[in-house]
Amino acid sequence: VADVPALWNAKMKEYLGLDVTEDRLGCLQDIHWSFGAFGYFPTYSLGSIYAVQIFTHAREQIPNLEEHLAKGEFHVLKEWLNKNVHEQGSLRESGDELVFDLTGKYLDSSLYVKYLTEKYTTIYNL
Numbered sequence: 001v002a003d004v005p006a007l008w009n010a011k012m013k014e015y016l017g018l019d020v021t022e023d024r025l026g027c028l029q030d031i032h033w034s035f036g037a038f039g040y041f042p043t044y045s046l047g048s049i050y051a052v053q054i055f056t057h058a059r060e061q062i063p064n065l066e067e068h069l070a071k072g073e074f075h076v077l078k079e080w081l082n083k084n085v086h087e088q089g090s091l092r093e094s095g096d097e098l099v100f101d102l103t104g105k106y107l108d109s110s111l112y113v114k115y116l117t118e119k120y121t122t123i124y125n126l
Helices: 004-016 040-061 065-070 075-089 095-103 109-123
Strands: none
Touching: 040 065, 040 075, 040 095, 040 109, 065 075, 075 095
8 A cells, every 4th residue: 555656656657647746636536545445446347337237228128218318308217217226126135136137137248348339439539
């Protein structure tokens, strides 16, 4: 842990050409670092992978979902999530069981990779 600030600063310089003048602008910019909650980082990734798989299934189940969202009609998705995810979550042993019961597949990171590829290809004209 004592090596984190120096290594962070060196990599910021190497990767991005940035000089970090204070730890609060560098390795401590995320609150989790300051109190040692390193275990949270993987949960963000897992949550994103679950979210993409659930949203992909929601699009298959809810007619015109994208149009509803574009019009600000978020209640359509929220009601579906309440019924299919929120009300079911505590009845399952794990997130894996919930996503399998909902989508018919265990957690599938390929959907997340596809989502990221499409998103960043569009944003950066790749």
